[in-house]
Amino acid sequence: MEVILVDKNDRQIGTEEKLKAHVEGKLHRAFSVFIFNSKNEFLLQKRAANKYHSGGLWTNPCCSHPEPGKDIKEEAKKRLKIEMGITCELEEKFSFIYKVKFSNGLYENEYDHVFFGKSNETPKLNEDEASDYRWVGSEELGKDIKKNPKKYTYWLIKCINEVIETANSSY
Numbered sequence: 001m002e003v004i005l006v007d008k009n010d011r012q013i014g015t016e017e018k019l020k021a022h023v024e025g026k027l028h029r030a031f032s033v034f035i036f037n038s039k040n041e042f043l044l045q046k047r048a049a050n051k052y053h054s055g056g057l058w059t060n061p062c063c064s065h066p067e068p069g070k071d072i073k074e075e076a077k078k079r080l081k082i083e084m085g086i087t088c089e090l091e092e093k094f095s096f097i098y099k100v101k102f103s104n105g106l107y108e109n110e111y112d113h114v115f116f117g118k119s120n121e122t123p124k125l126n127e128d129e130a131s132d133y134r135w136v137g138s139e140e141l142g143k144d145i146k147k148n149p150k151k152y153t154y155w156l157i158k159c160i161n162e163v164i165e166t167a168n169s170s171y
Helices: 018-024 072-084 139-146 152-171
Strands: 001-005 012-018 028-035 042-045 062-064 092-100 109-118 130-136
Touching: 001 018, 001 092, 012 018, 018 109, 018 152, 028 072, 028 152, 042 072, 042 139, 062 072, 072 092, 072 109, 072 130, 130 139, 139 152
Parallel strands: 028 109
Antiparallel strands: 001 012, 001 028, 028 042, 028 062, 042 130, 092 109
């Protein structure tokens, strides 16, 4: 799989094989999906232990990379179905850039497009992607992230305040 290399303004500057981009720490386009139920709780997934980084950590229900030449929103909907078995409409809310180096030497250096969706569906986990799920309120999640940050992915911690603020103000 190839990822889309971008500049800091999200303009495409090329493509790169996914693993090579993560080894070299090249900035590339990604997306993160947040799902809320009718109680305004967040859906979280626990990443499968065998993931190439951040295995066993809690995070938002879906993160991935759009394929070159494909619509990012449609790619996000497709991955949400693959990872969590959920189908719903998505709306892009904001984007952010983050870079982190993991203990295995890989980097995430992503221009991350954040999508929100609403669903009361019971997730049907793809075991290659997720080992568990839970619904949690924003206050409870915020407190637990502060108390137990090592249980959560870097990118979730990085964007959660903006996610909560955006959800409270417009969703």
